Amino acid sequence: MSVMVILLLPLVATALVCLPFKRHWAAGVTVVSCLTILLLAARVAWLVSAGNSVTAALKAGMLKWIAVDGLSALILLLIALVGITAAIFSMGYMAHKNLEPRKLLLYYANYNLFIFSMLAIPVLAEPTLVWIVVELTTLCSALLVAFENTREALEAAWKYVVLSLMGAAMALFGFLVLFAAMQAAGGGTYTWEGLIAAAPLMPPVLLQTAFLMILIGLGTKAGLVPMHTWLPDAHSQAPSPVCALLSGVETTAILYVILRLFPVMKAAPNSHAEVWALVLGLVSVGVAAFLLLQVRDYKRMFAFSTVEHMGIILAAVGLGASAAGYGAMQQIVSHSITKSFCFFAAGAALLAVETREIAAVRGLIRKSPVVGAALIFGGLGITGAPPLAVFLSEFSILKAGLNQRHYLATGLLAIFLVIAFFGVMMHINRMVFGAEEDAATTNEHSSEEKEQKLPFSCRLTLLLAAVPVLVLGFYIPKPLHELLTQAAAALTK
Amino acid sequence: MSETTNQLLDNLNALAAGLFLLTAFGIVAMRQVRGCLNLFIVQSLLLAASAALLGLRHQSAHLYGVALVNVISKPFIVPWLLRKTSPEEIYTRREIDQALNIPTSLLMALALAILAYFLGMPLLNAVGPDFRGPNVPIGIAGLLLGAFTLTVRREAVPLLIGLLVMENGAFLTGISISRNLPFLVELAIATDGLIIVFIMGVLTRAVQKHIGTTAVGTLASLKEVAVEPTTKGVTK
Numbered sequence: 001m002s003v004m005v006i007l008l009l010p011l012v013a014t015a016l017v018c019l020p021f022k023r024h025w026a027a028g029v030t031v032v033s034c035l036t037i038l039l040l041a042a043r044v045a046w047l048v049s050a051g052n053s054v055t056a057a058l059k060a061g062m063l064k065w066i067a068v069d070g071l072s073a074l075i076l077l078l079i080a081l082v083g084i085t086a087a088i089f090s091m092g093y094m095a096h097k098n099l100e101p102r103k104l105l106l107y108y109a110n111y112n113l114f115i116f117s118m119l120a121i122p123v124l125a126e127p128t129l130v131w132i133v134v135e136l137t138t139l140c141s142a143l144l145v146a147f148e149n150t151r152e153a154l155e156a157a158w159k160y161v162v163l164s165l166m167g168a169a170m171a172l173f174g175f176l177v178l179f180a181a182m183q184a185a186g187g188g189t190y191t192w193e194g195l196i197a198a199a200p201l202m203p204p205v206l207l208q209t210a211f212l213m214i215l216i217g218l219g220t221k222a223g224l225v226p227m228h229t230w231l232p233d234a235h236s237q238a239p240s241p242v243c244a245l246l247s248g249v250e251t252t253a254i255l256y257v258i259l260r261l262f263p264v265m266k267a268a269p270n271s272h273a274e275v276w277a278l279v280l281g282l283v284s285v286g287v288a289a290f291l292l293l294q295v296r297d298y299k300r301m302f303a304f305s306t307v308e309h310m311g312i313i314l315a316a317v318g319l320g321a322s323a324a325g326y327g328a329m330q331q332i333v334s335h336s337i338t339k340s341f342c343f344f345a346a347g348a349a350l351l352a353v354e355t356r357e358i359a360a361v362r363g364l365i366r367k368s369p370v371v372g373a374a375l376i377f378g379g380l381g382i383t384g385a386p387p388l389a390v391f392l393s394e395f396s397i398l399k400a401g402l403n404q405r406h407y408l409a410t411g412l413l414a415i416f417l418v419i420a421f422f423g424v425m426m427h428i429n430r431m432v433f434g435a436e437e438d439a440a441t442t443n444e445h446s447s448e449e450k451e452q453k454l455p456f457s458c459r460l461t462l463l464l465a466a467v468p469v470l471v472l473g474f475y476i477p478k479p480l481h482e483l484l485t486q487a488a489a490a491l492t493k
Numbered sequence: 494m495s496e497t498t499n500q501l502l503d504n505l506n507a508l509a510a511g512l513f514l515l516t517a518f519g520i521v522a523m524r525q526v527r528g529c530l531n532l533f534i535v536q537s538l539l540l541a542a543s544a545a546l547l548g549l550r551h552q553s554a555h556l557y558g559v560a561l562v563n564v565i566s567k568p569f570i571v572p573w574l575l576r577k578t579s580p581e582e583i584y585t586r587r588e589i590d591q592a593l594n595i596p597t598s599l600l601m602a603l604a605l606a607i608l609a610y611f612l613g614m615p616l617l618n619a620v621g622p623d624f625r626g627p628n629v630p631i632g633i634a635g636l637l638l639g640a641f642t643l644t645v646r647r648e649a650v651p652l653l654i655g656l657l658v659m660e661n662g663a664f665l666t667g668i669s670i671s672r673n674l675p676f677l678v679e680l681a682i683a684t685d686g687l688i689i690v691f692i693m694g695v696l697t698r699a700v701q702k703h704i705g706t707t708a709v710g711t712l713a714s715l716k717e718v719a720v721e722p723t724t725k726g727v728t729k
Contacts, residue, residue: 128678135685139692146699154700155712161696162652165689166643169659172682173636176663179671180620190674203619233715 002040003054003068003123006076009033009040010116017108023101026108027091033112034084037119041073041080048073049482064189067125070486074329075122075249075256077483078336082248083115085465086241089344092455093241096351107147107239114140114245121253125191127175130257131168134218137250138164145238145246156233163230167220174213181206192260196493199267207268211261215276222254223307224314225284232295235303236356240347243299247306248340252332255310259317263493278318282412284311289416292423297356298349298375301427302342305382308420309335315413316397317491321404325488327397333484334389334472338381341465345374348458349431358427362434370454372432374462379428381469383421389472502550503626509543510627513665514606517638517658521602522595526650527584530572533654537567540661543628544668551672558676559668562683571657571690575650578694580701583650592645592710602638609634620670628669635662647710649697653690660686 013033017026047054054068068076090111094104117136124130138161146157179190185201188194199207220227235247265273288308295301309331316328352368353361365372384390394417401410476484516536523529541563548556593601613630620629639659646652664682667674701707 126675126678128674129681132678132681132685136688139688142692142696146696149699149703151704151712152715154696154703155709155715157696158700158709158712159715161693162643162656165656166640166659169636169639169656169663172660173632173663173666176667176671176674177616179667179674180624183671183673184620205615205619209616237715 002044003066006037006040006044006080006119007116007123009037010112010119014109014112014116017105017112023104024091026105027087027094030108030112031084031087031091034080034087034115037115038080038084041077044068045073045077045483046479049479049486065126065129065191066123067191067193068123069490070483071256071259071329071490072122074333074483074487075253076119078333079115079118079122079249079253081468082245082336082340083118085340085344085461086244086248087111088457088464089244089347089461090239090241092457092461093239093347093351095457096455107144110140110144111242114144114242116140118245118250118253122256125193127178127190127192127195127260128172131172131175134171134221134254134257135165135168137253138168138221141238141242141246141250144242145234147239147242148237150237152233153237156230156237159230160234163227164221167217167227169217170220171214171217174210174217177206177213178210181210192264195264196267199264200269202268204268204270207265208271211265211271211273212276214261215258215280218254218258219280222251222258223284223310224280225287225307225311228284228288228307231307232300232303235306236297236299240299240343240350243302243346244340244343247303247343248336251306251310252313252336255313255332258314259491262317262491266492274318274320276318277314278406278409281311281313281315281318282409282416284308285315285413285416285420286311289420289423292420293426295423295427296358298358298361298427298431299343299346299356301358301424302339302346302378302382305342305420305424306335306339308416309339309382312394312397312413312417315409316400319397319401319404319406319409321400322488322492323400323403324397325491326484327393327400328491329484329487330393330396330476331390333480334393334469335382337465337468337472338378338388338390341374341462341469342378342382344458344461344465345371345378348454348462349375351454351458358431361431363436364432366436368454370459370462374466375428376432377466377469379424383424384417385421387473389469392473392476499550502546506543506546506550507627509539509546510631510665513539513543513661514631514634517635517662518599518602518606520651520654520658521598521638521642521645524588524595526586526588526648529651529654530575530584533657534568534572536658536661537563540665540668541567543665547626547628547668547672553672555674555676555679556668556672559664559679562680566683566687570687574687574690575653575694578691579649579697580707583648583697583701583707586648586650586707588646588648588651588708592647598641598645602641605637605641606634609637616670624670626669629666632662632664632666632669635659635665638662647708649693649700649707649709652709653693653697656689656693657686 016029120133142161181202182198185198223231265271288304292304316324348371352371381388384394516532519532541560544556544560610630613633617629639655642655
């Protein structure tokens with residue numbers, strides 16, 4: 001039941017947001033709705049991790065297209081978590097911009113719709129319906145990317161929509177072929193479960209074609225190299241809370257759909273899904289690591305780091321062992337929480353210095369200690385410095401890789417991770433601790449401008465979002481461990 | 494149904510699919526924006542015709558539904574939505590600078606169509622005799638030609654049409670090989686096409702309002718290297 005409520009709440013919130021009340025109404029409704037969603041998602045995750053079914057009542061009724069297993073519950077929980085932190089961050093961030101009420105309303109209406117479309121991805125089990133909600137995530141977020149209406153934002157939004165939809169058309173072809181493959185194998189219900197059951201009898205050429213089309217098509221939207229070109233644009237031009245959603249959970253949710261195909265491919269004889277995943281993943285990590293060295297815009301830097309992390313997750317799945325699968329799931333969690341924190345920090349930096357250029361920001365720690373500390377924390381967190389969450393997950397992936405005797409792949413992965421670490425920390429170090437004289441020529445903003453106070457809700461978000469990054473670096477709670485194990489099992493089933 | 498009728502329906506379906514391919518070529522080559530839109534409408538009607546013929550051939554009420562949805566949404570709602578959302582003068586545009594000139598684009602398109610045939614054959618052999626027909630290779634050709642349109646065009650509306658052609662292509666294959674998809678799904682996919690048109694129309698209007706052009710293919714200020722601080726100015 002709570003699954004249905006989770007899906008309905010953002011739609012109700014969208015309708016409520018449109019009511020013409022006072023200025024804080026829209027933000028308040030969004031925060032309350034997101035908080036409720038988080039509580040419900042946590043309950044669903046708790047029940048699933050304890051081995052209960054949350055959709056039995058629904059299945060008995062009409063809705064056989066809704067199914068929640070460990071993997072779904074994990075993604076659902078992450079979307080809900082980033083949804084609430086980004087909503088709280090939006091309050092201060094948007095208020096700071098002094099927008100007209102209509103524009104603000106548009107933002108929150110779109111925000112709730114976007115949350116809805118993402119929440120529907122893990123919950124739905126019918127592949128073509130999942131395709132439709134994936135398409136909806138693009139369409140709901142397009143106007144959010146273009147929100148600032150600058151030349152760059154519009155260009156980014158346009159590229160985002162065109163490339164994502166192009167990928168989606170290929171994925172649609174893939175899903176239709178997959179359906180045909182299932183019919184050729186004797187039919188059954190077209191759900192993720194049904195596919196796994198039918199996979200051994202499917203004509204291999206159909207299954208392979210479908211897999212590749214979906215991998216390329218949705219890989220475009222997940223930001224895998226070489227289809228990643230739109231990602232740094234869109235993920236840097238959107239308002240920061242939206243960036244946190246796009247980078248933190250949207251890419252993950254899309255990757256989830258690709259991951260759903262792996263058990264299907266494994267059930268079929270002679271498929272090479274792992275090889276594809278490993279190669280595509282390593283290429284993504286490698287290219288992103290080198291691109292990270294030469295970025296000039298700190299939001300783009302975090303966006304490239306998203307490409308890198310999508311690559312890490314895919315490569316980890318490609319390593320193939322259940323330990324690597326566990327590592328991949330852990331990486332999904334740590335990436336979502338850390339990347340959303342990074343974009344909150346970047347948003348706070350943008351409020352403080354009003355420029356996105358790395359070269360124009362120096363000595364941030366003296367100007368705004370909170371923002372400087374947050375950027376350092378985010379940078380260390382996302383590049384996998386101990387003792388933070390990403391370190392633990394990357395470590396378990398590398399360990400699993402060595403245990404599997406994938407020495408070359410693991411070695412390359414480790415090298416790329418080190419390069420990415422240096423790339424990110426080099427830029428952040430200069431921004432936070434660099435001497436201000438260095439940048440005196442390019443920096444018109446910082447010298448005379450009066451100290452701007454960071455809105456309270458932004459500070460609160462930074463604090464809240466930092467907690468899981470820190471805690472998961474030390475200790476994984478038992479229910480979460482159980483959930484991760486189940487999610488990893490869903491990959492190999 | 495008798496053997497001759499089936500034969501006739503198959504032939505008619507092949508004709509519709511062949512004309513579908515021709516319209517895809519036309520969209521690659523057509524410079525007038527309005528002409529592109531008209532060709533797209535013709536293509537959608539051909540898709541609907543193919544669905545209806547296959548429906549008749551295989552006694553599938555479900556495919557009639559697909560045909561009906563296409564007949565209603567593409568020729569009427571898509572142009573209406575475009576007119577509602579994006580500026581009117583966009584239709585009268587004529588693209589002068591394409592990335593490739595027309596003969597070259599057509600040659601490339603031809604190569605893609607041949608490629609589609611070779612890609613489609615193994616699929617066709619795998620799906621079984623009941624599903625044979627020209628829809629699979631021509632659908633793949635539609636997918637590829639739509640993607641090709643996206644790469645060579647600059648104006649907003651032809652780009653949008655390129656996307657819709659890709660979707661039409663995927664659908665043309667879909668109606669022949671996976672014809673028992675739940676109707677709800679088909680309906681949702683059709684609605685989705687309309688949302689695409691709406692959002693892209695809104696974006697086009699915003700681009701024209703804030704940048705003053707609809708040649709979105711020429712926008713290229715977001716790059717990794719050589720971003721001058723002066724060119725990063727904000728247009729307000």
